[in-house]
Amino acid sequence: MKSEEVELHLRERLLRGDFTPGSRLPEVKLAAELGTTRNAVRSALLALESRKLVERIPNVGTVVAKVDFDRLEEIYDVLEVLEGLAARLAAQHAEPRDWTALQELFAPSRLDDAAASGDLETFLAAIDSYRDTVIRLADQDFLAETLAGIQDQAHLLRRRILMTPGRMEESLAEHRDIIEALVRGDAGRAEELKRHNMKTARKRLRRYRDFLV
Amino acid sequence: MKSEEVELHLRERLLRGDFTPGSRLPEVKLAAELGTTRNAVRSALLALESRKLVERIPNVGTVVAKVDFDRLEEIYDVLEVLEGLAARLAAQHAEPRDWTALQELFAPSRLDDAAASGDLETFLAAIDSYRDTVIRLADQDFLAETLAGIQDQAHLLRRRILMTPGRMEESLAEHRDIIEALVRGDAGRAEELKRHNMKTARKRLRRYRDFLV
DNA sequence: GTCGCTTGCATTGTTGACAATCCAGGCGAC
DNA sequence: GTCGCCTGGATTGTCAACAATGCAAGCGAC
Numbered sequence: 001m002k003s004e005e006v007e008l009h010l011r012e013r014l015l016r017g018d019f020t021p022g023s024r025l026p027e028v029k030l031a032a033e034l035g036t037t038r039n040a041v042r043s044a045l046l047a048l049e050s051r052k053l054v055e056r057i058p059n060v061g062t063v064v065a066k067v068d069f070d071r072l073e074e075i076y077d078v079l080e081v082l083e084g085l086a087a088r089l090a091a092q093h094a095e096p097r098d099w100t101a102l103q104e105l106f107a108p109s110r111l112d113d114a115a116a117s118g119d120l121e122t123f124l125a126a127i128d129s130y131r132d133t134v135i136r137l138a139d140q141d142f143l144a145e146t147l148a149g150i151q152d153q154a155h156l157l158r159r160r161i162l163m164t165p166g167r168m169e170e171s172l173a174e175h176r177d178i179i180e181a182l183v184r185g186d187a188g189r190a191e192e193l194k195r196h197n198m199k200t201a202r203k204r205l206r207r208y209r210d211f212l213v
Numbered sequence: 214m215k216s217e218e219v220e221l222h223l224r225e226r227l228l229r230g231d232f233t234p235g236s237r238l239p240e241v242k243l244a245a246e247l248g249t250t251r252n253a254v255r256s257a258l259l260a261l262e263s264r265k266l267v268e269r270i271p272n273v274g275t276v277v278a279k280v281d282f283d284r285l286e287e288i289y290d291v292l293e294v295l296e297g298l299a300a301r302l303a304a305q306h307a308e309p310r311d312w313t314a315l316q317e318l319f320a321p322s323r324l325d326d327a328a329a330s331g332d333l334e335t336f337l338a339a340i341d342s343y344r345d346t347v348i349r350l351a352d353q354d355f356l357a358e359t360l361a362g363i364q365d366q367a368h369l370l371r372r373r374i375l376m377t378p379g380r381m382e383e384s385l386a387e388h389r390d391i392i393e394a395l396v397r398g399d400a401g402r403a404e405e406l407k408r409h410n411m412k413t414a415r416k417r418l419r420r421y422r423d424f425l426v
Numbered sequence: 427g428t429c430g431c432t433t434g435c436a437t438t439g440t441t442g443a444c445a446a447t448c449c450a451g452g453c454g455a456c
Numbered sequence: 457g458t459c460g461c462c463t464g465g466a467t468t469g470t471c472a473a474c475a476a477t478g479c480a481a482g483c484g485a486c
Contacts, residue, residue: 024467026467027467027468037440038468039441040440046256046259046260056468057448058447058468059446059447059448059469060447060448060468061448071354071355075355077298077302084294085291089290140290141284141287142287143290143291146359150359237437240437241437250471250472271439271477272439272477273477
C-alpha cells in the first residue's frame with residue numbers, strides 16, 4: 001500500500017467519522033493494520049495534517065482533529081462566498097440543458113419523502129449531485145480544489161446539521177430555488193440564493209451549537 | 214537547519230522570485246547549500262508542494278511551479294470574493310480608531326510619489342499594511358490562513374501587475390475609497406469596493422497577459 | 427542521417443536501525 | 457499525603473546506505 005493509498009484510505013475513514021476526534025493515530029499501529037510500512041503512514045499523516053484533518057504534536061503523536069466551534073463558523077463564512085461564487089460561475093457558463101439531470105433529481109415530490117423521513121444518505125447524495133454539477137459547470141479547477149479542501153473540514157458537521165429538525169425540508173426548498181435560478185441563467189440570483197442557503201445552515205450551526213459538538 | 218526553517222527559507226526565495234519557474238530544485242544540492250540534510254530539504258519540498266509553490270515529479274525531481282495563466286485568472290476570481298469578505302468582516306468588527314494608522318499611511322499625497330515614480334517596494338509595503346490590518350481586524354483565523362495560502366500562489370504576479378502602466382495610481386485611489394468605507398463602518402460598501410479593486414487587477418492580468426507571463 | 431538500443435549518471439524513493447522526546451507511573455523525602 | 461525526581465515504555469524524529477527510476481548521451485545498424 002503506497003503512501004497515497006494510505007492517505008486516501010485514512011481520509012475516507014476520517015470523513016466518515018470512524019475515528020473519534022482527539023483519538024490517537026500511532027504510525028506503527030496503522031502500518032500494521034494496513035499492511036504497509038511506517039513511512040507510508042507517516043507521509044500520509046503529514047499530508048492529512050496540511051488538510052487539517054489530523055493534528056500532529058511533535059514527539060508525541062498524531063491525533064484526529066477536533067472540531068473547534070468558532071473555527072467552524074468561520075469556515076461557513078468562507079464557504080458562503082465560495083459556494084456562491086461557484087453558483088454564479090456555473091450559471092454564467094452553462095446551457096439550460098446542462099441542468100436537466102439536476103432538475104429531475106430535485107423535481108417536485110422527488111425528494112420530499114427522504115426529507116420527511118430523515119433519510120440522510122439519500123438526501124446527502126442529492127446535495128452532492130448539486131455540488132458536483134455546479135462545480136463541473138463552473139469549470140474552474142482552482143475553485144474546485146479550494147472548495148474540496150474546505151468542505152473536508154466541514155464534512156462531519158454537515159451531516160449533523162442536516163439532522164437538525166426541519167433542515168432537510170428547508171434545504172430542499174432552498175435548493176429548488178437555486179436550481180430554478182441556475183436554469184434561468186440568472187447568475188446574480190443564483191449566487192444570492194446559494195449564499196442564503198449557506199447562511200441558514202450557519203444559523204443552525206449556531207442555534208444547535210451544544211447538540212452538534 | 215530544521216525542516217521548517219528550510220521550508221520558510223525556500224518559501225521566501227520562491228515568493229521573491231529568486232528561482233525561475235520550471236528550474237530544478239535537487240534535494241542534495243539544496244541540502245549542501247543550506248548546510249542541512251537531504252531529509253530536511255525533502256520534507257520541506259513536500260510541504261511546499263501542497264502549497265503549490267513547487268511541483269514534484271516522481272523519480273525525476275522537484276521544479277519551481279510554473280505560472281499557469283488560466284489558473285491565475287481563476288485564483289483572482291476566488292481572491293475577489295475572499296478579500297471582499299475580509300473587508301466586510303473587518304468593517305463589521307472594527308472601531309473607527311482601529312483605522313487611524315492605515316488612514317495616515319494612505320492620507321492624501323502620502324503615497325502619490327511612490328505611485329508616480331514606480332517605487333514598487335514602498336507601494337507593496339503599503340498594500341501589505343492594508344492587508345494585515347484588514348485581516349487582523351476581521352479576526353478570523355481560518356479566513357486568514359486560506360487567504361495566505363492563496364496569496365502565495367499569486368504573489369509573483371501581483372508585483373508584475375503593479376508594474377503595469379498606471380496600476381499603482383489606480384490601486385491607490387481604489388484603496389483610499391475602500392479605507393474610507395471601512396472607517397465609516399460601511400461593511401457592504403467596503404466589500405463592494407474591495408471586490409471592484411480585485412476586478413480591476415484581474416482586468417489588467419488579462420490585458421497584459423502576454424507581458425506578464 | 428536516423429532510429430533504436432544500451433549504458434552511465436543524476437535524482438528521487440525506501441528501508442531499517444538508532445536517537446531524541448515525551449508522558450505516566452512509581453518511589454522516596456519531608 | 458504531597459511534592460519532586462527518576463525511570464521505563466511508547467512514540468516520533470533523524471540518519472545513512474541502498475534500491476529504483478528516469479533521462480540523456482553515445483554508439484552501432486541500416
